[in-house]
Amino acid sequence: MENRKAIPDGYMTVGELAGKMGTTVRTLQYYDRVGLLKPAAASEGGRRLYTHKDMIRLHQIQSLKSLGFSLDDIKNRLIPLDTPEEVAEMLAGQEQAIRQQIRRLEEVAAETKALREEVLKIKEVDFKKYADIIVNLQMNNEFYWLIKHFDERTLDHIRNRFDRESGMAFIDRFNKLDDRVLAVKESGVPPEDDRAMELAVEFWDMVVEFTGGDMSMLPELMEFGNMMDEDHAWARKQAEVNQYLQPGLERYFRETGMDPFGKEGE
Structure with missing residues (x-):
């Protein structure tokens, strides 16, 4: 309790922030070292202290990281959160990134479903044909389904020509x-x-x-x-x-x- 009383109102320790946001103290310490999420203050004993604003910033970092952005990319995307407009702008950017990820995942799901259907129609294990189908799906070639009808010689000809x-x-x-x-x-x-x-x-x-x-x-x-x-x-x-x-x-x-x-x- 004594340690907690030494923490000013409105602040939380690195351990408390980590617990609230489902991450680890080591991760937050690393974010501090690389300049991604600096503590808002330090206690008299030198402990890292964070605010609820830092919690919102951490939420943004976690969301972007889950979408596959590197820490450098995330650092470049962070904007000040000093006004309602800036917070709204941050959330709008985050929403856009999430929707782009949803579209990408939907495309991947559709490609996976199409490949599964073609695998069953080929009726034999043929990884070379599977690879050709994947390439054509990624090209958005609607005629990917024709591949299963070609023999290996014809497919080699197409690949080379x-x-x-x-x-x-x-x-x-x-x-x-x-x-x-x-x-x-x-x-x-x-x-x-x-x-x-x-x-x-x-x-x-x-x-x-x-x-x-x-x-x-x-x-x-x-x-x-x-x-x-x-x-x-x-x-x-x-x-x-x-x-x-x-x-x-x-x-x-x-x-x-x-x-x-x-x-x-x-």
């Missing part, structure tokens, strides 16, 4: 071509029309670009097309595009004497 930027650019161009194809189809242009064949040639050029001219990949790509989940909207869309372009492709191959599965004509 495309980086993040070029891969996403290729997907974007391919989807825009699909949209143009469907627009032409919906306008009533028959598949045998020259306009449809021009789109078929563009489609074929993208296939060649994707394979790098390696026609030995075509059987795998065709099998891949047959394996795609027909319940998926993109798969249904692609099946419609493929069916519409088929006559144009066959005409193009006849007129050029090209045999994609053999050798080019004489």
